[in-house]
Amino acid sequence: MERRAFKQAMYAVHEEESALDIVQDAMMKLAEKYGDRPDDEFPVLFQRILQNTIRDFYRRSKVRSMWTTLLSAFSPDDDEEHDPLETLAIDSDSSPRTPENVLLQAQTLNIIDEEIKKLPARQREAFLMRYWEEMDVAETAATMGCSEGSVKTHCSRATHTLAAALSAKGIKL
Amino acid sequence: MNEQRYATRIRQVLNQGLHDIPPTATRRLEAARHLALARQKQCLPELSLAGAGSWLNRQLGHSGIDLARIKPFLAIIALLAGMWLSFYWHSIQYVSEIEAVDVALLADDLPPEAFLDQEFIEWLKDDSSVE
Numbered sequence: 590m591e592r593r594a595f596k597q598a599m600y601a602v603h604e605e606e607s608a609l610d611i612v613q614d615a616m617m618k619l620a621e622k623y624g625d626r627p628d629d630e631f632p633v634l635f636q637r638i639l640q641n642t643i644r645d646f647y648r649r650s651k652v653r654s655m656w657t658t659l660l661s662a663f664s665p666d667d668d669e670e671h672d673p674l675e676t677l678a679i680d681s682d683s684s685p686r687t688p689e690n691v692l693l694q695a696q697t698l699n700i701i702d703e704e705i706k707k708l709p710a711r712q713r714e715a716f717l718m719r720y721w722e723e724m725d726v727a728e729t730a731a732t733m734g735c736s737e738g739s740v741k742t743h744c745s746r747a748t749h750t751l752a753a754a755l756s757a758k759g760i761k762l
Numbered sequence: 763m764n765e766q767r768y769a770t771r772i773r774q775v776l777n778q779g780l781h782d783i784p785p786t787a788t789r790r791l792e793a794a795r796h797l798a799l800a801r802q803k804q805c806l807p808e809l810s811l812a813g814a815g816s817w818l819n820r821q822l823g824h825s826g827i828d829l830a831r832i833k834p835f836l837a838i839i840a841l842l843a844g845m846w847l848s849f850y851w852h853s854i855q856y857v858s859e860i861e862a863v864d865v866a867l868l869a870d871d872l873p874p875e876a877f878l879d880q881e882f883i884e885w886l887k888d889d890s891s892v893e
Contacts, residue, residue, distance in 0.1 A: 591791040592780045609787060613794035617801065624803030698779040701772060720769035721776055748765045751772060762771035 590632070591616065594639055597717055600706050601643045611646055615639040636718055637732045697760055704754045708747050711735075715743035716751075 591612055598608035615638045623634050705713060711733070718729045719740065730737045755762065783791075866872050876882050 591795055592783055592788070593776075595783065595787060595791055596776070596780065605784070605787060609790050609794075612791060613797075616794050616798040620798035620802040622803065624801075694775070694778060695782070698775055698782070701775055702779070716769070721773050744769075745765060748769050748772075752768055762768060762775070 590635070593721060594635070596702075597639065597721075598643060600702070600713060600717070601710065602646055603706065607646060611639070611642045615642045618642070632722065633724065633728050633732060636722060636724065640714060640732060700755065700758055700760060701751070704751050707754075708750060712743045712747040712750070715740050716747035719744050720748075 594612045594615065595608055598611040599605065602608055602611065615635065618638050619631065619635050623630070626634065705717075708716065714733060715729060718724045718732060719726070724732070726737045726740050730740045733740065
C-alpha cells in the first residue's frame with residue numbers, strides 16, 4: 590500500500606524526499622486519527638488523507654515560492670541552487686538491465702510514469718484511485734469530493750490521453 | 763478502445779514498477795509504516811455493561827451476527843423497555859395513592875381537616891373520578 594502511495598505522491602510532487610514525507614504524514618494521520626476504524630475502511634480513508642496531504646504540500650510550496658520570489662527581488666545575486674527539472678531528468682534516466690525484455694519493460698514503465706505525471710491533477714487522481722487502487726466509482730467520487738459522473742469523465746479522459754501518448758511513442762499494451 | 767482493459771494493462775506495468783523503488787525509499791516507507799502502527803489509535807473500551815456486553819458479543823460472534831449492525835435496534839429496544847418500566851412504576855404509585863384515600867374514605871377514617879379542604883370536596887363531587 591505504502592509503495593503505491595509513494596508512487597502516487599511522486600507523480601504529484603516529482604521529488605522523492607517530499608513524496609516520502611507526504612506518505613509518512615498520511616500514514617501517521619491515518620493511524621492516529623482513524624486507527625480504531627474497521628479494516629475495510631482503511632483504503633478509502635488513506636486515499637482521502639493522502640490526496641489532502643498532497644494538496645497541503647502544493648499550498649505550502651505555493652506560499653513558500655511566493656515568499657522566495659518576494660525575497661529574491663531584494664537580493665542582487667540570482668542563485669538557482671534547486672531546479673526541479675534536475676530531479677525530473679534523474680527520474681527519466683533509466684538504468685538498463687541485461688535481459689532485453691526487462692529493459693523494454695523498464696522503458697515502458699518510465700514512459701508511463703512520465704505520461705501519468707503530465708496528466709492534469711484531477712484526472713491523475715481519478716485514474717490512479719479507480720484503476721490502480723481499484724476503488725469503485727462511488728468511493729473515488731467521495732474521496733475526490735465530486736460527482737460519480739465527473740470521476741467517469743476524468744478516468745475516460747486520462748485513459749485516452751495515456752493511450753494516445755503511448756501509441757505515439759510506439760508502445761502497445 | 764476498451765478503457766477498462768487498457769487501464770488494467772497499465773496497472774500491471776505500474777505494479778511491476780513497484781519493485782524498482784530505490785531501497786532507501788523502501789526502507790523509509792517500512793520505517794514509517796512501523797511508526798504509524800506503533801502510534802495506531804486503539805479501540806476504546808465501550809461504556810456499556812462490560813460483563814453482559816462481552817457475553818452478548820461472544821454469543822453473537824458464535825452465531826455469526828454482526829453486533830455493530832444490530833446495535834441501533836438494541837438501543838431502541840432498551841429505550842422502549844426503559845420508558846415502559848417508568849410508566850409502569852408511576853402508574854403503580856398513582857394507584858396505591860388513590861387506594862390509600864379510598865380505604866380511608868370507606869373506613870370513615872378521614873381526618874376532619876380533609877373535609878375542610880375545598881379541593882378534596884371538589885374531587886369527591888367530580889364524576890370523572892368515579893368513572
